[in-house]
Amino acid sequence: MSGKTILPGTTGTAATAGSGQQTTLGVMGGGQLGRMFVQAAQAMGYFTAVLDPDVISPAGLVSHYHIQSDYLDQQGLAQLMQRCAAITTEFENVPAPALVTLGAHRPVAPGAEAVGIAQDRIKEKAHFVRCGVPVAPYAVIESAAQLAAVADDLLPGILKTARLGYDGKGQLRVSSRAELAAAWDELKNVACVLEKMLPLQAECSVIVARGWDGSCVNFAPQLNLHRDGILAVTQAYEGNMPSALVQQAVEATKSIANELRYVGVLCVEFFLLQDDSKAAQTLGSLIVNEMAPRPHNSGHYTLDACDLSQFDLQVRTLTGLPLLQPRQHSPAIMLNLLGDLWIDGASPPWDQVLALPGAHLHLYGKLKASKGRKMGHLTFTGATVAEVRATALAAARLLGIEAF
Known part of the structure; x- marks a missing residue:
């Protein structure tokens, strides 16, 4: 600009x-x-x-x-x-x-080059490697010869389409070479990445905003829980992760953004490995999963728990306005609201949910609910983590959402 x-x-x-x-x-x-x-x-x-x-x-x-x-x-x-x-x-x-x-x-912002890399897992993995950020062992499969050459130690693994996969779509778990071949056929033999399955302890994400001038600010890492490949719960508060991993995740995300000369809001998702696993001893406790060149579902809590939301920063990066380090003023837990809550035709008990302290309801104006469709989110804020967790769990019970 x-x-x-x-x-x-x-x-x-x-x-x-x-x-x-x-x-x-x-x-x-x-x-x-x-x-x-x-x-x-x-x-x-x-x-x-x-x-x-x-x-x-x-x-x-x-x-x-x-x-x-x-x-x-x-x-x-x-x-x-x-x-x-x-x-x-x-x-x-x-x-x-x-x-x-x-x-x-x-x-x-973001530009075509950055978006193009995020659209292709093969290019995305190569970018992470260039940035020196640990990734799960993987193999690219674009041909029958590459399929046959897959190393045995990558199994069991997860076969993912290189393009157009999200919320668990385009992903199949495989435990043998026969299952791998069958899965690739099921995915129509499109370009794929096979990732070795690793013993996971948790998942987290980091959101940064980088300006045209290279300035970069960030939110603290969010701890995420996925169910059926879709984000279910985000927990955002000080102490949700060890401080050393917090610093490592933020530095890795900024490195990924800087190497791309990225402009805009970027989310990078990470896996936390089990500390006693062989993979953790080899790769370190934190490995990168994927990036999203936009605001992210796991950052919706920033609307209610921070002085600047991820969307405020999206506006600021796009327009060249000053980027300030956002401040989180309250612990927060966010519940995703999927179409499953409306499947029987009845509206969820919002009156009871909104009677809970610190409840912030966001519905997206979608006219048709379907299973797994993101219809809204519900964020709880409060003075203490214990208070926020108690009210979020109470809301989950009212809505029939599995406890976390």
């Missing part, structure tokens, strides 16, 4: 999409992450535009402008560029060529 800052309000500069126009920020994608970005941008005085093909997308419903088109539609991209001073994305599978087109005319 050549040091330019995009301020909210009416502007007459060409860099902000036309003479006399209200400063507008664009987002590719209309899901809940886009919705929360839009709300953060609007709170700071920006207009917003969403490009998404879904007429009832959560972000499109609350934005000033909704451009209903495919992500590669040239007319739709032209409309977005015409309206917007700068453009971001809310999910990693936005086609990288669309970001290349947009980036030729407007500031785009």
Whole structure:
């Protein structure tokens, strides 16, 4: 952006999409992450535009402008560029060529190169290795010859498609060479990565925000619990992880962002290995799993527990506004609210849930619930970890969510 800052309000500069126009920020994608970005941008005085093909997308419903088109539609991209001073994305599978087109005319953060790496597990693993961050032993499988050459000590393992996998999709566990071959056939012989299964103690994530000038701030690591490949619970408070691992995770995440010359909000997920495992003795206690070039489900608690949320930082990185180290003022536990809670047609008992102290309910405006679909989240804050944990567990009981 050549040091330019995009301020909210009416502007007459060409860099902000036309003479006399209200400063507008664009987002590719209309899901809940886009919705929360839009709300953060609007709170700071920006207009917003969403490009998404879904007429009832959560972000499109609350934005000033909704451009209903495919992500590669040239007319739709032209409309977005015409309206917007700068453009971001809310999910990693936005086609990288669309970001290349947009980036030729407007500031785009994150850029096409970073998003392209995050879209491909093969490129992503290679990037982690270049950064010196430990990864699980793995093999690339793009051909029958590579399948046959897989080392025996990578089994049992998890076969993951190189592209378009999320929330546990495109992943199969295999324990033998026969199962590996069958799994690759089931995945239609697309490019895959086989990762060795390791004894895990826990999962965590780190969210950083990096500006155009290379400045970088971070949230403390979140401790995460996944069920059926979907995030279920995030616990964010001081002492949720040993301090040495906290520092290691933050430094690794910043290294990953800096090596990419990344601009925007980036989340990196890690596995914590069991301390007594052979893998931990060889690799260290912390290994990187994957990265997401956007705000992340595990960071939603920042809306209620921090003085700056991950979406505030997404707006600041995009517009070149100052990045300040966010401060968490309350311990927090977040519960994901999946469509399973609505399957029987009845609405969850929100009156009872909201009677609990420190409850913050966020529903995403999705009109149809389905099993495993993220419909909202519920964050609890309080003065102490014990207090927050007790109320979060009480809410889980009311909602029929498994205890943690």
